[in-house]
Amino acid sequence: MRIAVIGAGIAGATSAYYLARAGHEVVVLDNQHRAGFGTSFANGGQLSYSYVEPMASPDLLPKLPRIVMGLDPAYVMTRLFDVQLMFWGIKFLGQCTGAHYQANARKLFGLAVQSKAALHRILDDCLLEFDYSRTGKLVLYPDEPSLDRAAESIELKREFQIRQEKLSRAECVAREPALAGFRGDFAGGLFAEGDEAGDAGQFCRALLAHCQARLGVAVRNDFQVLRIVREGDRVAHLQTSDGLFHADHFVLAAGPAAVDLGRTAGLRLPIYPIKGYSITLPAEAAAPAVSITHVGHKVVFCKLGGRMRVAGFAEFARENRALVYDRIRALATLSQRLFPEACDYRGALNGWAGERPMTPDGLPIVGPSKLKNLSLNVGHGMFGWTLSCGASERLAEGLRA
Secondary structure, eight states, rough: OEEEOOSHHHHHHHHHHHHHHOOOEEEOOOOOOOOSSSTTTTTTOETTTTTTOOOOOOOGGGGGHHHHTTTTTEEEEOOOHHHHHHHHHHHHHTTHHHHHHHHHHHHHHHHHHHHHHHHHHHHHHOOSSSOOBBOEEEEEEESSHHHEEEEEEEEHHHHTOOOEEEHHHHHHHHOOOOGGGOOOOOOOEEETTOOEOHHHHHHHHHEEEEEHHSSSOEEEEEEEEEEEEEEEEEEEEEEEEEEEEESSSEOOGGGGGHHHHHHHOOOOOOOEEEEEEEEEBBOOOOOOEEEEEETTEEEEEEEEEEEEEEEEEEEEEOOOOOOOOOHHHHHHHHHHOTTTBBBBOSSSOOOOOEEEOOTTSOOEEEOOOSTEEEEEEEOOGGHHHHHHHHHHHHHHHHOOO
């Protein structure tokens, strides 16, 4: 079967790999000049199998007034009266119950475990360079109550063979000596030895190069898919910048752009883009080897080879993909205050912003759509890098069934 995959980010690249492995003729269509250049390009870098809890949770509800009023520096509301955000927000609030949170978290943990195993099988099959490391992840909590609440999930994660340890501040420093010079408050943390890291953009390009060389996948960059044209309950063709494009089956894996493209085919995808920012700096000898997330500041630190990736912010700014320099400067200032010796802060900050396609329940939408020859691999939110291999494996298995 000839399958067109729309999007060459992490979801599109892994979809192409699994579909080609299953024997399909695959063509990847992407509007960027190279793969992994959108949301995947400079994300946080962490493969956070132990930390994929949905954003919609009972703990978030008391914080919402501060977020809406702009008093929480980690969240930025620039389009408060956006109708699309309002509809999405109503669904999001409906997922903030204890029962929904537990059910959604279990599904995410199951997919994360599958995704880790799937990535390892890919790496057994392919020689890929993407600054991959397996040094674990440490999540720091600002006070004892927040640490104790987070530790309550350790038993649930153990059901999925995800192992975390609760560590005191001293034990965190023993585990990651770079924290001895950390100039921020934290009471302790949760450490997951099995968590990993890597450059998602590099992974996309390396995997697609393997697919082209070994699996016969075709990749067309700078290729604009303008519209998904349907006839009845099927996709007839794509309207593109290069004319009409035909295939037997189509996979929509276009990240935040999937919302508008899906609408052309009559789909209403419950996805809202939440913009995140990152900087990438030269790492110094004092940089932490372990990936670190500080819950209080909502910021992540991830070493990628000789670079340090620092990422944060959740900005509700649909259709505004501009790089806001104040956010970049704030990340650099915070990083320099917390880890003054970890990076070389004297040069370019290499700032980046990308839209993370979030669903209200935090679960990606993977599988068939209401159109018989259109499948979906969208809505991975903040954990696209972590969940993509497992999600794409499920997608390919569904098409084979």
